[in-house]
Amino acid sequence: MARYDSLLDACGGTPLVGLPxxxxxxPEGAPPVRLWAKLEDRNPTGSIKDRAALFMVRAAEEAGRxxxxxxxxxxxxxxxxxxxxxxxxxxxxxxxxxMPENVSTERVQLLRMYGAEIIFSPAAGGSNQAVAxxxxxxxxxxxxxxxxxxxxxxxxxAHYETTGPELLHDLPTITHFVAGLxxxxxxxxxxxxxxxxxxxxxxxxxxxxYGEVVYGLRNxxxxxxPELYDASVLSxxxxxxxxxxxxxxxxxxxxxxxxxxxxxxxxxxxALAVAHEAVRDGRRADVAFxxxxxxxxxxxxGAFGGTLADAEDALEGQLWA
Amino acid sequence: xxxxxxxPTILRSYTGGAKVVEGSGxxxxxxxxxxxxxxxxxxxxxxTEAGALHRFxxxxxxxxxxxxxxxxxxxxxDGDSITILPAVAGGAFGFAAAAAISQHSAAAVRRQSxxxxxxxxxxxxxxxx
Numbered sequence: 001m002a003r004y005d006s007l008l009d010a011c012g013g014t015p016l017v018g019l020p021x022x023x024x025x026x027p028e029g030a031p032p033v034r035l036w037a038k039l040e041d042r043n044p045t046g047s048i049k050d051r052a053a054l055f056m057v058r059a060a061e062e063a064g065r066x067x068x069x070x071x072x073x074x075x076x077x078x079x080x081x082x083x084x085x086x087x088x089x090x091x092x093x094x095x096x097x098x099m100p101e102n103v104s105t106e107r108v109q110l111l112r113m114y115g116a117e118i119i120f121s122p123a124a125g126g127s128n129q130a131v132a133x134x135x136x137x138x139x140x141x142x143x144x145x146x147x148x149x150x151x152x153x154x155x156x157x158a159h160y161e162t163t164g165p166e167l168l169h170d171l172p173t174i175t176h177f178v179a180g181l182x183x184x185x186x187x188x189x190x191x192x193x194x195x196x197x198x199x200x201x202x203x204x205x206x207x208x209x210y211g212e213v214v215y216g217l218r219n220x221x222x223x224x225x226p227e228l229y230d231a232s233v234l235s236x237x238x239x240x241x242x243x244x245x246x247x248x249x250x251x252x253x254x255x256x257x258x259x260x261x262x263x264x265x266x267x268x269x270x271a272l273a274v275a276h277e278a279v280r281d282g283r284r285a286d287v288a289f290x291x292x293x294x295x296x297x298x299x300x301x302g303a304f305g306g307t308l309a310d311a312e313d314a315l316e317g318q319l320w321a
Numbered sequence: 322x323x324x325x326x327x328x329p330t331i332l333r334s335y336t337g338g339a340k341v342v343e344g345s346g347x348x349x350x351x352x353x354x355x356x357x358x359x360x361x362x363x364x365x366x367x368x369t370e371a372g373a374l375h376r377f378x379x380x381x382x383x384x385x386x387x388x389x390x391x392x393x394x395x396x397x398x399d400g401d402s403i404t405i406l407p408a409v410a411g412g413a414f415g416f417a418a419a420a421a422i423s424q425h426s427a428a429a430v431r432r433q434s435x436x437x438x439x440x441x442x443x444x445x446x447x448x449x450x
Contacts, residue, residue: 205386209406225376225408237386239379239404 007044008090011054012162014042016170016288021255022272024279031284033275036171037258037291038163045079045086045114047293048163052185053083055158056147057091065145068092073144075099075134078107079293080149085114096144098134106297151227155185156192164193167288174198175278178271178289180263181205181237184229186290191233205237206270208245208263208320238273240266242320246303246311248272249295259295262303262320267292324352326403328363335363349380350393352403367405368393377408 004010019035026033040048060066071094074084081097088095095116099107102123111118121133138144149155163186167174177194179186191203242262249265252258271289278285295304298320303311323343328336336342342360346352357364367378373392374380380387381404387395397403 209384209404231388234389236389239381239384239386239406241384 006090008054008087011044011050013166015039016167017258019256019258022251022268024272024275026279030279030282033278033283033285034287035271035275036174036286036288037252037256038167038288039258039291041260041291041294043083045082046296047079047083048186048290049079049083050086051158051162052149052152052155052183053080053087055154055161056149056152057084057087057093059152059154059157060145060147061091066093070094071096071141071144073098073134073138073141073146075130076149081107081116082110082114084147085111085116089115096137098130098137100130104300106300110297149183149185152185153228155183156189156228159186159189160193161189164190164197168194168197171286171288173284173286174201174288175283175285176202176204176271176274176287178204178206178267178274178287180267180290180292181207182263184226188228188230188233195233202235202274203233204270204274205234206240206267207237208266209239209241210320236274238270240269242315243308243312244269245320246315247308250304252291253295258291260291261293261295261298262315264291264293323399324397324401324403326352326356327405329406331407332363332366332405335360335366345399346397348391348393348397349382349387349395349403352397353393379406379408380404381406 016036016038019037023035024033040051043050057066057072066072069092072084072088073096074081075098076084081095081099085095085097087093096119097111097116098119098121100123101120108118119133119137121130134146138146167177167190174194175198177190179190181187187203187205194201194203245262245266247265248268249260249262252260252265252268267289271287275285275287278287298304301314301320303314303320305311306314323345326342326344328340328342333339337360342356344352344355344359346355353364353367367375367380369375374388382390382395382397383402384404387393390396
């Protein structure tokens with residue numbers, strides 16, 4: 001399993017590692033409750049988004065929407081952008097990312113390094129302006145392709161066909177799957193697969209709860225639920241605040257040596273909640289959760305050091321997942 | 322002991338600006354009725370005329386989404402903490418992109434001019450999605 005024809009072939013197949021120190025202690029004679037981390041930071045560009053990017057590009061190729069030399073346009077500055085940039089480079093496409101000019105320099109550098117072209121939109125207009133700019137560019141270039149991860153079935157299918165089977169192969173005794181809820185692709189795809197194969201599997205979502213500033217003026221009537229989202233796939237859904245996410249992210253590196261980003265901390269918080277419930281109820285549990293990416297891209301937030309209150313302040317107003 | 326309810330900024334006009342209010346009730350439905358008796362209009366922003374939770378509102382009981390606990394019938398206990406939040410998709414950048422793009426078909430997106438887009442800058446900063 002250690003040799004691949006190209007980097008794209010090395011996507012997925014990530015390790016599942018036990019967390020003997022973070023798993024809760026069970027009383028003498030009680031059934032074991034174990035935590036397992038799926039290390040998605042081991043993907044080619046260091047995040048779980050490589051799976052979705054690869055599947056979305058392949059699906060567009062198979063549908064005849066993408067041909068060598070074509071341009072992919074995406075308003076994104078995060079992990080999906082980095083994954084798409086790598087896939088686009090290796091499959092022979094151009095990637096244009098549209099993002100506000102005030103995103104962190106790490107992100108700009110990463111995307112450029114992977115070969116993406118960046119079009120900046122005015123900082124004052126925020127992300128909406130980036131979308132507006134992307135649309136304007138799309139209008140001028142009707143042959144460019146937007147993959148749209150929130151509604152692209154290939155995003156969820158990537159996890160149905162890869163993440164789910166990998167987990168079941170490595171952990172046939174799995175009782176809980178815990179992942180982050182963003183585009184919902186990971187939970188929908190993996191969750192559907194595991195529900196088909198494992199009786200009584202619990203599919204648990206952890207969603208980030210940001211500082212008040214982020215929700216500030218968001219109007220309830222203008223809310224949004226991704227097209228991929230199907231609540232019937234989930235068993236439970238936890239909202240995890242900044243402080244808990246930071247606490248768990250630090251615990252994960254401190255106790256188990258796994259250096260992850262803050263969204264992983266939020267997921268671990270939910271995983272620990274269901275693990276402790278299993279202990280309380282005297283049930284056996286094998287809880288697998290997703291490590292979305294490494295902590296490197298978040299070092300500049302300063303939230304890995306200082307007190308939890310300092311970290312909370314550092315992340316106030318930021319979208320850390 | 323009562324049930325603590327965290328109110329998002331956008332709904333504080335109903336609570337006289339208060340971030341946190343207290344209420345009581347055996348179910349979420351009861352609690353919202355109780356709150357509405359003191360903060361008139363609040364319930365109407367959370368519950369549709371058909372009597373279901375508004376699609377774009379998320380309510381959490383002790384950090385767990387109430388839709389998976391029975392929705393408006395979810396059982397509550399004294400000391401519970403309720404958080405009300407507008408629905409968002411993971412991160413504001415992705416959220417704004419998704420919201421804006423999803424309102425139009427791909428073809429319509431290509432025809433859209435930038436000026437037609439909601440450029441009110443309401444939806445915050447950049448996510449890692």
